[in-house]
Amino acid sequence: MGSPREMQEEPGPRTFPSVTTDDGGSTRTEDPPPFARGAVIRKSNPLRTAWMFLVTLLLVYTGTIFLYRLCFLDFRLVPANATRVTTADDPTWRDFDMVVTVIFWVDLVANFFFSYDDGRGNEVLDLRLVSRHYLQSHFAINLIACIPEELITAVISLLTDTPDAGGSVNQGVRMLRLQRVSRLARLMRLSRLGKLKAQKSSHWYRWLQRQKSARVLNLAGGLTWVVHILACGWYLCAALHDDPEKTWVARRIVDVDESGAEVPLIDQGAFDQWLTAMYFILTVFTTVGFGDMSAGTLGEIVYVCFTMGVGAVVHSIVISEVISAVTSVDQMNDFVNKQKELMESFVAHTELDEAAEVSLKHWIDCTAREWFTTRYDRDAMAELVMGDSMPRDLLGRLPASLFKGQLLQHRFLRICEGVCSVPPRLPVLVALAVHPSHFDEYEIVYAAQDYPFSMFLVLRGTFAFVARPSDTGGIVDTPKSSRPSYRSPSKRSRPSLRLPMVARPSPRQEAAMCADDSMRSHASTSSQDPAKELRPYVLFSSGAYFGECELVRTQPRKATARCESEGGEVLTMGREDFKRLSDQFPQFGAKWEELAAKRERRRARKQFEFTSGGAP
Numbered sequence: 346m347g348s349p350r351e352m353q354e355e356p357g358p359r360t361f362p363s364v365t366t367d368d369g370g371s372t373r374t375e376d377p378p379p380f381a382r383g384a385v386i387r388k389s390n391p392l393r394t395a396w397m398f399l400v401t402l403l404l405v406y407t408g409t410i411f412l413y414r415l416c417f418l419d420f421r422l423v424p425a426n427a428t429r430v431t432t433a434d435d436p437t438w439r440d441f442d443m444v445v446t447v448i449f450w451v452d453l454v455a456n457f458f459f460s461y462d463d464g465r466g467n468e469v470l471d472l473r474l475v476s477r478h479y480l481q482s483h484f485a486i487n488l489i490a491c492i493p494e495e496l497i498t499a500v501i502s503l504l505t506d507t508p509d510a511g512g513s514v515n516q517g518v519r520m521l522r523l524q525r526v527s528r529l530a531r532l533m534r535l536s537r538l539g540k541l542k543a544q545k546s547s548h549w550y551r552w553l554q555r556q557k558s559a560r561v562l563n564l565a566g567g568l569t570w571v572v573h574i575l576a577c578g579w580y581l582c583a584a585l586h587d588d589p590e591k592t593w594v595a596r597r598i599v600d601v602d603e604s605g606a607e608v609p610l611i612d613q614g615a616f617d618q619w620l621t622a623m624y625f626i627l628t629v630f631t632t633v634g635f636g637d638m639s640a641g642t643l644g645e646i647v648y649v650c651f652t653m654g655v656g657a658v659v660h661s662i663v664i665s666e667v668i669s670a671v672t673s674v675d676q677m678n679d680f681v682n683k684q685k686e687l688m689e690s691f692v693a694h695t696e697l698d699e700a701a702e703v704s705l706k707h708w709i710d711c712t713a714r715e716w717f718t719t720r721y722d723r724d725a726m727a728e729l730v731m732g733d734s735m736p737r738d739l740l741g742r743l744p745a746s747l748f749k750g751q752l753l754q755h756r757f758l759r760i761c762e763g764v765c766s767v768p769p770r771l772p773v774l775v776a777l778a779v780h781p782s783h784f785d786e787y788e789i790v791y792a793a794q795d796y797p798f799s800m801f802l803v804l805r806g807t808f809a810f811v812a813r814p815s816d817t818g819g820i821v822d823t824p825k826s827s828r829p830s831y832r833s834p835s836k837r838s839r840p841s842l843r844l845p846m847v848a849r850p851s852p853r854q855e856a857a858m859c860a861d862d863s864m865r866s867h868a869s870t871s872s873q874d875p876a877k878e879l880r881p882y883v884l885f886s887s888g889a890y891f892g893e894c895e896l897v898r899t900q901p902r903k904a905t906a907r908c909e910s911e912g913g914e915v916l917t918m919g920r921e922d923f924k925r926l927s928d929q930f931p932q933f934g935a936k937w938e939e940l941a942a943k944r945e946r947r948r949a950r951k952q953f954e955f956t957s958g959g960a961p
Contacts, residue, residue: 381472385460388468393459400452403445409573414438416577417615420584422594446491453487564666571659572630575652576622582648591642597621630656681713723777730773744772748804748916752776757802757890760936771930778922782915784808784908790892790915793821795902797895799917806913808891809881810904810948812955819882819955821904881909882955883948894945896920897938904948 386393457476460468469475583592589611597610599617610621625638629652640649688709692702729735744753744767752758753772761767779802784790790801790808801808812819885891895902927934 382470384458384472385470385475386455386458387460387470396452396455399448403448406445408570412574412577413619416580416584417619420581421615421618422584422589422592422611446493449487449491453484453491456484456487561667564663568630568659568663571655572623572626575626575655576619579622579626579645579648579652580618582642582644586642586644593625593638593641593645594618596641597638626652626656629653630660632656681709684709684713727774727777730770730777740769740773744769747772747776748781751804751887752802752916754888755802755890756888760940761933765932768930771926771933774926774929775918778926779916779918782917784913784915786908786911788908790906790908791902792905793902797892797900797902798920800890800892800896800920800923801906802890802916802918803885803887804914804916805887806908806910808885808913808915809907809909810883810891810952811879811881811907812905812952813879814955814957816957819880819952821952822879879905879907880955881907882951884909893923893937894941894948896923897941898945903945904952 456479458472459479460470460475461478463469469478580594583589583594586592589595594611595609598607599610599613599621600608602608610618621638628634628638629649640646685706688705691697692705697705730740747753752775753767758767758772758775781804782801784806791797791799812821814820891906923937927937
């Protein structure tokens with residue numbers, strides 16, 4: 346028996362192969378260095394991430410608490426004998442508003458130095474391009490939102506400063522209206538909410554959208570926020586009216602005092618008025634219409650018509666999204682139930698014993714849900730890659746990111762180095778043809794005399810050809826299968842089977858039907874396990890591959906392959922996919938076939954030299 350170094354296949358590669366376009370051209374061109382690149386703050390900068398988080402919190406405050414303060418406190422309707430107290434009179438709120446204003450002014454300038462994506466996946470680091478993009482996008486919105494109230498008040502005062510023959514009384518009324526309108530200038534801050542659109546590209550937002558429960562909560566929160574905004578506008582319709590006694594706030598009766606007199610809503614606190622406004626907007630959204638509140642003035646009628654239009658759109662969006670979320674869960678359950686029904690029919694047809702039936706049920710429970718979430722039309726994606734619609738530069742960048750960059754470094758794609766470069770379509774098509782599979786220690790990947798349906802590219806762990814050493818060389822025994830134990834899917838351990846949406850069976854399905862990969866043989870931890878009596882004589886570490894020799898020759902397996910490490914991960918490729926890639930890329934196909942013959946001769950020689958005297 347040879348040493349472990351002699352048994353081992355070539356280790357995983359350490360460098361990336363060169364990647365060019367299919368016609369031999371380069372996928373990238375040399376661009377001039379970006380202007381003032383060091384002054385640009387990248388998306389990955391932790392300080393920028395913290396700053397964007399702070400700005401997001403302030404934007405949420407602007408769209409919720411600030412709006413409530415402005416409408417229900419600063420514009421609050423009070424009885425004739427009461428005194429209005431605004432939040433501007435509170436030094437705490439005044440200081441807080443000053444801090445918020447300073448932060449938004451800083452953000453107005455800081456965005457000149459924040460990099461952006463050009464729409465093709467490239468992060469732009471040229472300061473001139475960054476500044477130009479900012480000026481052409483949301484700079485105007487940010488600038489308008491930062492305009493001080495005093496400046497807007499002065500402009501309005503200048504525009505309305507005309508001679509008035511009505512005397513001091515009319516002048517006082519006009520100034521009162523001027524102050525009320527100038528306070529509305531604070532609504533300009535709501536334009537900052539447009540910056541929230543940029544957060545949709547963030548990683549945490551995409552992760553949140555993938556969670557079904559988070560989607561429902563997101564819809565509920567969005568509906569509440571829209572109702573809150575329209576409720577504030579509904580209250581402003583009354584607050585801006587010349588005669589508050591004619592508005593819905595005064596007409597709404599909420600209680601009766603001890604003397605039997607009616608208590609209108611205008612005598613209640615700000616929170617009660619806000620809650621009543623929310624209630625009315627919800628009745629309009631849901632088209633319930635209890636009739637206890639209605640529009641009276643012309644401004645209220647116009648606003649309610651506008652609210653009904655918005656409500657129809659928002660209500661439809663929310664209902665459709667909720668139905669979509671619930672339906673997706675039902676579709677998953679239907680898919681799992683169909684797999685269970687299929688398994689039960691198979692058990693009844695083949696008269697399996699109870700132990701095998703329990704194992705099959707446990708396997709379905711652990712993996713079927715993951716099959717549903719990972720289904721996609723691989724043939725359609727392959728046509729997209731092979732077509733001309735995908736940009737060349739994007740196609741050239743994809744290989745370095747496939748399976749965290751491990752696929753492009755794999756020996757399976759490096760066999761033609763020095764002869765030709767790796768076309769970018771090849772790694773992408775290989776990624777479409779494979780699916781990850783996980784194995785436990787001493788778990789049999791395939792056994793001798795099995796019919797070959799797949800080959801395997803090692804990503805993690807160590808695999809080996811195993812045999813029982815003897816005086817005349819290694820004896821390839823088929824180990825008896827012990828009772829399998831299946832792991833439930835987790836973040837780091839995905840199920841080994843995937844069901845694509847295409848009509849043709851996947852490699853794993855073919856293997857299951859033909860008994861190559863139908864049931865994995867998990868080895869028992871006991872010392873009497875027959876699988877443990879086998880010894881490795883050819884090792885495959887990360888970056889190596891095995892199982893292709895029998896695919897090329899179309900003959901039964903000549904050896905037994907087993908996982909030797911505590912955990913291993915491979916990319917499984919079916920026979921038909923392997924042959925298709927060989928036909929599409931004949932240079933690589935010829936090299937794969939040539940190496941398969943050499944590797945098989947080497948394996949046979951190692952097996953012949955695997956004598957009992959050298960066994961560990």
